[in-house]
Amino acid sequence: MSSIGPLPRLLAVGLGVLVAPLDSSVNVAFPYMTDHFSVPISDTKLIVVSFILTSISLMLISGRAGDVWGHRRVFQTGLAISAAALALDAAAPSFSILLAARVAQGVGAALIFGSGPALAIGLYPENRRGLVIGAYGMMFAAGMAGGPYIGGLLVDAWDWPAVFWFRVPIALAALALSPLLPPPRRAAPDRPDTPARFDFTGAALLGAGIAALFTAINMIWAGGLTWLGFAAISVLAFAFFIRRQARHPQPIIDLKYFRAPWFSGLAGASVLINLASFVIMLLTPFYFRRISGLGAGDAGLVLASYPAGLALAALATGRILGAIDLRVRATQLSARALAARFLVLAPLVGAAGLWLVGGWNTATGLGAMLAGMVLAGLGLGIFQASYFYTVTGEMPRADRGVAGSLAEMTRATGYLAAASLLFELFRVISDDAAAAGAGADAAFLAGFQATLHWAAALSAAVFVLALISARGQGRQGGGAKPNGAKPDGAKPDGAKDGRSG
Template structure:
């Protein structure tokens, strides 16, 4: 006679296997609400006209959003590890949907910025637990594949943003780049079922509120210091950031369960790996900063065609990530894949640095795709190493750390890359400045690969 317990277990396992692709799709759909924010960049001119702004004021649309989600990622990752990743993820979808509605109806620019902060909070709730949810649907032996799929879904969101942004703004003006994400968030919220339940109440640890506040203050002031790097206020912001981080470190050394255990940074090569992530993303983000200006100077491209060319880099990342997930553990280590990815970023940027007014479209796309493939491989491998290095119960923190270093790189790029480009532009003109800036960005990416190559021991392992 068959064992009814085994039969029930088999039915449950079959249901889990059957529902897993659907659950992953819904997690990806929810995460897309954040990645599709690249559509907002296309709407900048329309927003500027709508609120009668100076061009420089538009930067606060980005700053308010980035400061809100970057400062909260690690803390919300810890909260997700404590009360359940699905709870935090769903809360993020609700917060995001409300924020999308309010931003589009904002009566003034100040109100819009306040609602963008709210949108950043929603993004932090979603992003802090997305990777943890996906890896939770797979066993540890398939973690790399799960992260490859997740990285691909994030890249697809980045790719679709510029493609959709131009069409939406042309048809319904700038609020459309926010409103079109409302049904996406609601659909993911309603259709996401059967994800891992919250931890039992007895197993939950108290959240370190004081540490979370110190961390958020340190990150906000550090990011503002990057943004104001050419002003005297950057010094005072940097000092305030250092004081807040000192308070955070002090608090973490005494907390019952710290937001992040600093012992992990003593693992061989782990601190270097996180520095490399900042540098590699700094180099890679130069594409999103400078290529749009190049495309506007090359005649013959419509807004839609320019968006498609810019999106080809994200398409390369979406193509590479799932392939990289299969390679890890079978044909190469995550450390070697990270090195190859950083080198690939450099190779793509070198190709971009050779662009002229006569460069064929196919070669422009090829350079962006190569850079995107390198970025996709690096981000996947880096996230896999970080996830493996931290305890299983810290998956929210691991995913948040990976996104935080990526964000620090992009914010630093917005200040440093643009500053270098502007200086070179004044001295040599647009195209020479374009070439030289990308050459420097490529050099930074190759230097990142060199730092990884110099790690004599396996990163993240004692």
Template sequence: MDGEREAGAGIAGRAGHYASADFLCRLSSRAMDPGATSLNGAVVPMRNRFRGGLRLVTLGLGVSVVPLDTAVNISFPDITGSFGLPLAMIQWVIICYVLTHAGLMLAFGRAGDIWSHGSVLRAGLAWSTVAFILCALAPSFGWLLFFRFLQGIGAGLIISCAPAVVTSLYPETRRAHALGIFTLMFALGSAVGPLIGGALVARWGWPGVFWFRAPIALTALVLLHGLPAASGGRGERFDIAGALLLACGIVALLLAINALPRLRDGDYLGPVLIAAAAASLAAFLRWESRIAHPIVQIALFRNRAFAAITLAGVLMYLVSFSVLLIVPYFFVRYTALPLPLAGALLATGFAAMAAVSPGAGWLVGRIAAERIAPLGALVTGLGLFLIGEWQPDTPPQFMLFALALQGLGMGLFQVAYMEIVMAASPLAYRGVAGSLSMLTRTIGVVTAAAGLTLAFQALQGAASAQGAGEAQAFLSAFRNLFHAVGIAAALTGAMVAWAARRPR
């Protein structure tokens, strides 16, 4: 079978034994069969470049409805004001959405492996179209949360199979280039979301951030037809029990991360949820090891290099989220920058990521991905460390440079990381591989929202205890936190490089 031959560098059957310590090097896209695409082993020659480019643009349009959810963040004050809510309640607008797509992503990716990645993605576009309209029409906050849950299902369907569909449009020798294009799509959506959201909220209120995405999803659904539908997993049974155990484990874990900061207030829900997550995930691992067609090939994680790059993905998304979490407060409270300029500066990282992504795909296609990933982590760390050097009178040009450096590094890392994960997985599990690369992003962001907030408050409190004023305490915590996450990013790159070279 062609798919099995192409996957031989990563896995030999279900056992997943690797031939040597340098398997990441040998899994580079240069070693793949140039005559087939990566979707379900289907052969899709790129004869018509214009038609292929148009399909790629349409696919990018459809995928963009997920990262464009950054537009919702700018609508939070209007949502709380419209429904008369305390500020703390707004977190459930995020939680209901994020936990849903995070818990279902791997299962949806496996469904795409069995029945067709294109069909799952188009189902997500149809579902999302309805969910956006329902969110915009929500008559109460409770209904809005329920419709956000429905929106999370649509997002899970889309992003679980999007990487597999994008790579299916290119030969395997250009898989890294395809992943660069996917990173470009995601970064552009994330960058323009707040800009569009601000304009829509000012004109139509919070429903506007949902209304505008419904026609985008519907247009992509109508135009995205004829995607390769053959599947190497056709005829397999979908593992419903495994999907439920995995979803419960991931949701409980993310809820536990969110609840842990309240432990100091006497709220012990966090440890209870951690125990529930551990029990569910342990049952999932035991179940998956006993069935013929598991959702996730557990054998992959027995390899040190693959486990290290997966952990590195979580860590890099964690440290990078510090920019969106802390920098806005620095801009608003301690600089005289106009809000439009502050917003433009904040989008610099996404813009740099988008700009470098196609080039990163080109580099990964010519240099082993395990070399580009540590480089990207190091550049990201340097950018984060330089952010820690900011003062209220720092010139905007220096701020722009530091943020652009961080975004450039993340662009390099993300493309290389996704290439390693996709290359290590057989074609029959390409949807799961893409889902895994997206799930690490979610886990990193949720962990950052809880962990980095606690860390910043602790650093600020320590500075205040030493007699620092409010402004000095904030700036001290700002400097120490960004220095710490910058060093952590560099150490993460070193870990990836070490794991790739070290024998099993």
């Protein structure tokens, strides 16, 4: 084990992490799945929500579980559950069974996301954190980029179940390679004399609060007052969770970070920019099939250009921040200050891309499609890598699982909110156009264009929030050396004996 370098281990983590972002292949299959199960297009959001809601509810909990019991163990459990759930997805005999399998798939994804970032970052010295974050972001985005194209080819050849089947051997291969990863340490590096404890009651309250909140949001559109009951459950669960976390010696997440307005502001900005950007993955597959006339393979290729831009931006951003970390010896102020500037710039880049995509019509050429998709991906990639760098630097290394999970959770929360809110906006606008006499395709295009333009406006609004948060970070000393950071050039925890989170 000790003779194995960090790069093979990082690749093993990357292979396992790919299982979740490759779920972008399902987006290409949405129209085929709704046809197969004879459900309306609006029910597509259930395929998304069942998966993402489960993963969001468990993500912070999974990160804390990794900090307590070891990230490798949590990672392996997530891979095993994912393999079984993907097989059930593919073989689902009914839409309800498919949704149940998607819930199980969300459990596996939460465990992978809760452990993957900490495993990857812990393989290298702290002054290489930016480089690792860029590589991790690229691997994640590569899955999103390859998913639509692979999914298009698979759907053309073997129909929609293939978008689930092909990931089963990937999950099993990563599981077979997981013994290469460092075993769990017995004590946290920042608190060597304090045994780690897991707050089961706090975890239950947090999971219940998140699940009830998004269930209420989704039920609002169905009419009736049932959603109020779930909203009340959410409020109570969060109230008790906050009270418990304030008193627990080792909480799921230390709420003191959110008392800093800039930290909470950036978390909100992360949710909102991911919300705005995910509309591309939700609606463009239907545009390609109904309006563009492209086949599934060509449509997947164009759709892949968006996460491809995301991957390139994440890698480049991480490398830039990492290069500064390697040069600066006494402080990480410069890299953190640059990350703050990236967080302000990124929403404007993403807004430009979303606005261009919102201008697509029946005559839009391939070049115009690629320009909008790549630009939107670049904006999101810059933001995600910069936010990941900021949040993992703000929390101590002993809580690196929670820090990585928080970054992943804000991303997934944006995705889920997009599936709930922007899909509803699209439906309302499309229905209004149809009621005004527009044909089916014209009504779809009206909803598509308006929803993308609203998403672009939201991304532009994130610029303001990020700017205010970045200034607040500077005033409150957010550029200080991260808590628990090792001196530059220090080895990662357990580097001498192969032990790391």
